[in-house]
Amino acid sequence: MYTTDKSAQIVLSLLKQYGIRKIVVSPGTTNVPIAMTVQNDPWFEVYSVVDERSAAYFATGLAYESGEPVVISCTGATASRNYLSGLTEAYYRNLPIIALTSQHHVADRRDLTPQVTDRSVSQNDIKKVSAMLPVVKDTEDFERCETLVNDALIKATTRGGGPVHINLLVDSSYPFTQQPSDFIARKIQYYDDELISHCMKDLKNELKDKKIGVFIGSHRKFTSDELKSIEQFADSYDVAFFTDHTSNYKGKNQVLIAQIFGALRSTNKPDLVIDMGGITGDYDINSALEGIDVWRLSEDGEIHNRFHRMTKLFDSKERRFFEILVGRKNSKHSYFKSLATEADRFIVPEMPLSNTYISGRLAATIPANSNLHMSILNSLRNMNFYPLDKSIDASCNVGGFGIDGPVSTLIGQSMVHEDKLYFGLIGDLAFFYDMNALGIRHVGSNLRMLVVNNNQGVEFRLNSILEGHWGEKTNDLIAATGHNGSVKAWAESVGFRYLSADNIDTFDQQIDEFCSPDVGSFDRPVIFEVFTNTDDEQTAHDLIRM
Amino acid sequence: MVKKRILLLGGTGAMGVYLVPELLKQGYRVDITTRSAGYRSGVNVRYIQGNACDTDFLVQVLASNYDAVVDFMVYPTTEFSKRIDILLESTSQYIFLSTYRVYADSKGPIRESSPRLLDVSEDKTYLETDEYALQKARQEDILRTHARKNWTIVRPSITYSKNRFQLGVLEAGVVVRRSLEGKSVVFPMEMLEKTTTMTWAGDVAKMISRLVLNDSALQEDFNVVTSEHHTWSEVARYYSSNIGLKIRHITLERFLQIYDNPYQVQYDRMYNRRMDNSKVLAATGLEQGDLMSLEQGLRRELQYFLSDPKFSDLHQELNNRMDVFTDVSVQKIRKKLRPRSRIREARSKIRIRNRLKDIKQKTRIRTRLKVLAATRQNAQKDGVILTMNSIFNYGNVAQRYALQTVLKEYGYTFDNVNMPGWYDAVGDEIFGEMRHFVAKYIGGVPYDPDMLQGYGAYIVGSDQVWRKWGDVDWEVYTRYFFAFIKDSQAKRISYAASFGVDSLSEAGIDSSKVDELGELLGRFTAISVREKSGAQLVDELMSAKVSRSSVVLDPTLLLTSKNYSDLIDESKVSDTRTARVFCYVIDQTDEKKRLVQEVAKDYGHDFYILHPRFDREYEPVEWWLKGFRDSDFVITDSFHGTVFAIINHKNFVVFNNSMRGSARFETLLDSMGISKSRLVHSDVTASAIKSMQLIDWAEVDARLEALRGTSLEWLQSALGKK
Structure with missing residues (x-):
């Protein structure tokens, strides 16, 4: 008999694909799906040890002697508590033990359900990772489950290896079939530098003749060496780089996601995605790359499965990865060229004064070699429609994704090079949250901040779902309309030069002055407050995406 | 506000x-x-x-x-x-x-x-x-x-x-x-x-x-x-x-x-x-x-x-x-030249004409010799097969393979004509695998009427050879009625030829052309078609009161699942994996995609959609065949997709494709004793599919075996036993 419980099937399928055969089972009801299936499956080499404490130590012996990973499986109640001493031993000796605990999925300890203990927290030194598998009810659960199990099995066997914990929630109706399942879960193949070099030929073959989209999330500044190896890679295959400003990518074949997939809604998808970098604020990318296989390049070696289609994980320095995979320089760049032709169709529409309009003007006017910091989220999104000169460094607090600190971050940045200009594009919600930062004594005259004041979190009025449900009613509590006044009094009181505009003409008249490339053109830091309104913001938001 | x-x-x-x-x-x-x-x-x-x-x-x-x-x-x-x-x-x-x-x-x-x-x-x-x-x-x-x-x-x-x-x-x-x-x-x-x-x-x-x-x-x-x-x-x-x-x-x-x-x-x-x-x-x-x-x-x-x-096809x-x-019009353009240059031009024209005449005469002799040699060589073989060379279509290649293989098994030696077409301009980066397969198993001689004389037998079919697609040239269309063959003694045979549709007008045949086609068909020594409705159309063209043609199996059905399985196992794709739900669609739509995903839920979300497109390389034919063999469920809108679901005993549904011709699906299901409910429209739901009555494969096999027998017998008698 074989279990049809999806999460158990995923675990068992992946154990096989990782070549793990040895399993030590202790008696119980909640691990019946595992016990019953492995008992019938000739792949597994099953041992029965009744007492879990003994089972865990037994497993350390098996693992040490054979050099193979070993699974230990137990049920609910205090059973898993007895694994602790054996797992502690395994942790400090880097022995790959996979502790597969299980419990009833409807149970909650607060309901006084018998046999259920809280496994969400455990000692730091008994496992490298603890994966609490969900009950698989839909595709999302399914993908989550696959990712978690891959993560645990990779961690058990790489970077020195060691014990990991997987907790299984079990359907107490124990669904079974008589036939062995030929279900195969998606394995994420792990590569470290050594394995990349070893499999170089196959990997290169896989890259050949494919349209490759390298997606770069937010990224620190690339070093010139990194850029060189990336560009050599781009010359070897048919590559386009999908970026936004926070990607910081200044090399060849670069495509702005917001233009090509946001505004133009291109369906020109790559055949393979290489995903690198951190969190992105460019939401258009998710739907654009749906359904395409992903190779993830993680300098921290972690699975970051943002597109849920990862087939390979590369635990490598970015530069090293690209260097190894560089091939002969014979790319025709045809994929990039086809995207670039499409991007030519992006025309900035005529639109009213709005963050969208302001971003476009700022992007075109901001002097070379300056820095630009954008606040979450409308300012970032709008700026992402427009290309920036390659000499400009752009950044945004996409890590924690908060609106609470852009002014402080920008002022901090501006301390580093007094001879460079630091521009900010900050929305009113973000500005007033972080306004006290203007009082920092170190602020210099190289700081120029453009505050778009629409008198609310207009973000919430640009959300078509909210807008469809509530329209103006969103203003009260969701968009916080009318909380803040003008920046003027506070900015002037702390010694800032204050400019303002509330229509296109006055804005256009002052933007050149505001962007004057001479660091000494103002003797003080500058705030340029531009007042817009919701209607115009909405109109511009729609027009640029038509 | x-x-x-x-x-x-x-x-x-x-x-x-x-x-x-x-x-x-x-x-x-x-x-x-x-x-x-x-x-x-x-x-x-x-x-x-x-x-x-x-x-x-x-x-x-x-x-x-x-x-x-x-x-x-x-x-x-x-x-x-x-x-x-x-x-x-x-x-x-x-x-x-x-x-x-x-x-x-x-x-x-x-x-x-x-x-x-x-x-x-x-x-x-x-x-x-x-x-x-x-x-x-x-x-x-x-x-x-x-x-x-x-x-x-x-x-x-x-x-x-x-x-x-x-x-x-x-x-x-x-x-x-x-x-x-x-x-x-x-x-x-x-x-x-x-x-x-x-x-x-x-x-x-x-x-x-x-x-x-x-x-x-x-x-x-x-x-x-x-x-x-x-x-x-x-x-x-x-x-x-x-x-x-x-x-x-x-x-x-x-x-x-x-x-x-x-x-x-x-x-x-x-x-x-x-x-x-x-x-x-x-x-x-x-x-x-x-x-x-x-x-x-x-x-x-x-x-x-x-x-x-981007242009629509409307025009x-x-x-x-x-x-x-x-x-x-290009030929008719006459430049208005001034008199003196006109004389100069006339002289040079005469010179050119004479030189051309000279060259033509020489080449004519050379060609005649070549034709004679070819005719002699052709007579050594049993015959030649003419069908569409739709290299972009797996079904077409499969049926060509099947007929060629069957003939070989019965000891006949047949050439296969490679009909020229737009696809010849498409490179190996797209059709490399397809051409490789054709070269390996089917072979091909170029289409040149002069060089194709002298065979003892000519077979046209299978596939929709008798459907007049769009504005195809009359000369090109009538090749499939053997208008170009000079020898009146040669056997002219159609095997499982198809019109694809149920009426002459749908097949693109103008009523003014009926007599000409009827006359050409009259010279055939044996006619078989793939669909029942095709038999009626043949009679209509020939104004025949008594039916002149037989309905036979598509060549792909003449071979058994073992034939194809051996083919797969010999190929380089033998250890690649395909999916549990295999979907082969010619016309891709969102509805079909959604349905596949729905159906695949019961099969561990393990599905593969093969939708041939001209912007990437085709998978090998064996891989396509393997897709059917190794699946648990087949979804298709293709005739041959349906055929291979049946050959491999796979649970399946087929989307009706009235534009590409629906008669063929109906005849096929009918002859296999499979309920027409398997022929579905885009509004079908996964739950409806689930509740479909199971196919009685024993019954299907019995019918298939019987039809195989009669079809092969028909073919042998048409050709004369070896």
Whole structure:
């Protein structure tokens, strides 16, 4: 008999694909799906040890002697508590033990359900990772489950290896079939530098003749060496780089996601995605790359499965990865060229004064070699429609994704090079949250901040779902309309030069002055407050995406 | 302030793309109905998917009482009268899109008050039709006599836009496409000096957006046009300077032989159309100077269009008809030269002609020798197979493989003709695997009638060889009826030839050609077809009272699953993995994709959709075969997809594909004793599939075995036993 419980099937399928055969089972009801299936499956080499404490130590012996990973499986109640001493031993000796605990999925300890203990927290030194598998009810659960199990099995066997914990929630109706399942879960193949070099030929073959989209999330500044190896890679295959400003990518074949997939809604998808970098604020990318296989390049070696289609994980320095995979320089760049032709169709529409309009003007006017910091989220999104000169460094607090600190971050940045200009594009919600930062004594005259004041979190009025449900009613509590006044009094009181505009003409008249490339053109830091309104913001938001 | 809401019925066309942003700029909230998915809604713009011609849908949409409705739909007049009440009642302003074509011929510029064709035409036959100009005029009248007065009529002229470009009655798919392909555009010379008014869609949108919720527009009609006008020859010049348009002049009479709507020519394009737009300018506050000039507008829109040109196939037939003119015309061009150079030219022509004659004579002798050698060689073999060489189609390759293999097993040696086609120009980066397979298992001699003489037997089929696809050349089509064979003694056989459809007209065969085809068929020594309906068509062509043909199995069904399995195991794909739900579709749609995903839920989400496309390399044929063999469930819209589901005993459904021919599916399922419920439409659900009755494979096998026996016997007797 074989279990049809999806999460158990995923675990068992992946154990096989990782070549793990040895399993030590202790008696119980909640691990019946595992016990019953492995008992019938000739792949597994099953041992029965009744007492879990003994089972865990037994497993350390098996693992040490054979050099193979070993699974230990137990049920609910205090059973898993007895694994602790054996797992502690395994942790400090880097022995790959996979502790597969299980419990009833409807149970909650607060309901006084018998046999259920809280496994969400455990000692730091008994496992490298603890994966609490969900009950698989839909595709999302399914993908989550696959990712978690891959993560645990990779961690058990790489970077020195060691014990990991997987907790299984079990359907107490124990669904079974008589036939062995030929279900195969998606394995994420792990590569470290050594394995990349070893499999170089196959990997290169896989890259050949494919349209490759390298997606770069937010990224620190690339070093010139990194850029060189990336560009050599781009010359070897048919590559386009999908970026936004926070990607910081200044090399060849670069495509702005917001233009090509946001505004133009291109369906020109790559055949393979290489995903690198951190969190992105460019939401258009998710739907654009749906359904395409992903190779993830993680300098921290972690699975970051943002597109849920990862087939390979590369635990490598970015530069090293690209260097190894560089091939002969014979790319025709045809994929990039086809995207670039499409991007030519992006025309900035005529639109009213709005963050969208302001971003476009700022992007075109901001002097070379300056820095630009954008606040979450409308300012970032709008700026992402427009290309920036390659000499400009752009950044945004996409890590924690908060609106609470852009002014402080920008002022901090501006301390580093007094001879460079630091521009900010900050929305009113973000500005007033972080306004006290203007009082920092170190602020210099190289700081120029453009505050778009629409008198609310207009973000919430640009959300078509909210807008469809509530329209103006969103203003009260969701968009916080009318909380803040003008920046003027506070900015002037702390010694800032204050400019303002509330229509296109006055804005256009002052933007050149505001962007004057001479660091000494103002003797003080500058705030340029531009007042817009919701209607115009909405109109511009729609027009640029038509 | 709450935004006013405007509804556009069918507003994604040439004018809609400009009207939506104009309305947004005016501060409206805009909803647009459209039949296609894939439009993305914004904050103040919402696309509603549905067909506004469908009353239920319309009622549902109108229920949310818009402030104004702009109607881009085209309805038959009877249909329009049925829905006018609800249209007018649901909104405070209904803007009806009419056309400037309603107007009769006019000496001066046309005003709103100028006479209309419907009122003044004396052409009774025309008046009996509901042709566009009359249809719109009648619907205008329905509005004018309605009790509710909240309507506005707008009449655009010829309106060019992002993807619409006109020249006379011709559209972008002819004018721009042919220019880019370096072909001339056939145009009636009588029309060249007629005057036309072409208005830029952006200007039409500006006008309409300013008539929306404009009180002075109620119960009024407006010509939403520019007052700028040009002759068609001027318009043609703009096209030449932007896209290199070349015109081939012909008479109007001949033009009407290739163009289908004579009324549009006669009652519009052959008039001088100059427009007066003072009424709309006054109502909207626009000035003529604000409007785009034709020269500038065409340049701008063509530039945009050329960055990624896409054409619909709507004009394919007209293009084909034009090709006939332009190809011949090249030879007819005679340069008018001055006398002296004419003599010089005549002399050089004679020289060239003599040299050519000399060369021709030599080559003629050489060719004759080559033909003789080929004929002798051909006589050594048993025969040759002629079928379509659709290298882009797995089913075609599979059936060629099957027939060749069967013949080989019975000891016959047959050549296979590689019919030339467009696909020969496509490189190995796409068809490499397909060509490799053909070269390995099927082989091929080039199609050259001279070199194909002398075989003892000729087999045509299988596949839809007797379907006349589009405007295929008569010579090309009749190859499959052996029109080119000289030897009257050779065996002429069709094996499982197919028309694909149930009637001669659907198969593209004109009634005037029946006798010729009947005569050709009369020379056949044995005829078999794949479908029952095909047998009837053969009789129809031959005017035969007693049926002259037999129905046999498609060649792929003559082999067993073991044959194919061995083929797979010998190939390099033998250890690759395919999926549990294997889906082979020729026409991909979202519905099909969704269904596959639904069905695959029961199979661990393990599915693969093989949808051949010409922008990437085809998988090997063996891999395609393996897809069926190693699956648990097959979804397909292909005949051969169905065949391989059956051969491999796989649970399956097949999407009916009436465009590509549905008769073949029905005959196939019928002959295997499989319920027709397996033949599904795009609205089928996964749960319906789940509840389908299981297929009795023992029964299928028994029938298949019997049919295999009779088919093979038929083939052997047609060829003579070896």
